[in-house]
Amino acid sequence: MRVYVNGEPREINQPLTLAELVAELDLPPARIAIELNRAVVRRNDWSATTLNDEDRIEIVHFVGGGES
């Protein structure tokens, strides 16, 4: 199946949770946040959230910036 992570297509061959996706992407889990199909998924729910075909995932962090 295919999911989209930050707009990029990604093929997944076996069931995958959000927690596993974060580990696979080698992201530091602290101070990032995840949206699944435009709704925030709380950190505590990452390991219980399994991805489905055509899911759209946004993973964000913080960058330097003041105003737009």
Add this chain to the structure above:
Amino acid sequence: MSRAITEKVSGAASAGESLIIAGRAFSSRLIIGTGKYRSFDEMRAAHAASGAEMVTVAVRRVPLDRSSESFLDHLDPALQILPNTAGCYTAEDAIRTARLAREALETDLVKLEVIGDQATLFPDNEQTLEAARVLVKEGFAVLPYFNDDLIMAKKLLDAGCAAIMPLAAPIGSGLGVQNPANLRIMREQLPDATIIVDAGVGTASDAAIAMELGADGVLMNTAIAEAVDPAKMGTAMKLAIEAGRLAYLAGRMPKRLYASASSPLQGVVK
């Protein structure tokens, strides 16, 4: 200056006179950004010199092609982080961004920005108000960037915003306060509102003017980050904000068109 007067003046600028935002007290009335610095060291030095206790950061997609360190690790851990919705052009995107920021940082503070136009970065007041209403209902302490308009200010306060952030001039322009009358009217008409002038400050006198007009604080980024010496400008801004605040509290003399002698008119040697 006598010791008693010195103590009174320094006391007014420090602990007894905090800036309160959503129940949090800050002894500094300066909030600064984290963008455009030439290096992390330079940013940290400027932050420290400015005395600011709150800095704003932007939310962006993580790059997937490399393991990225957290930008937040480059900030003094003592700083209050104020996430912003910079770069959002619709209420919906700003709301999503605010929710993500809250999840990641576990803070209910958000600097709400909904931009209406790329050339000016002027806010879309209609979308800003819509987003503010939703976010306040969801428990956010909303600090919205908006045009320096009294009616919009009232609507944002009615919506429950914790503080309001009128612009002084376009973001990153460094033009300084373009419409002092609007800020003064806003202060007079909304004596209980927390007003933070946001955007457009270029140098220390601009910040002082904003404070003299009665602003409770100033938020800036480019004026410090793009200075030749950001740490020195950070210090200049800290002093300007304190000076402007004191001048506002002191109550300035009225402006007169003609001279008014300070010395007695009688007894001049003839």
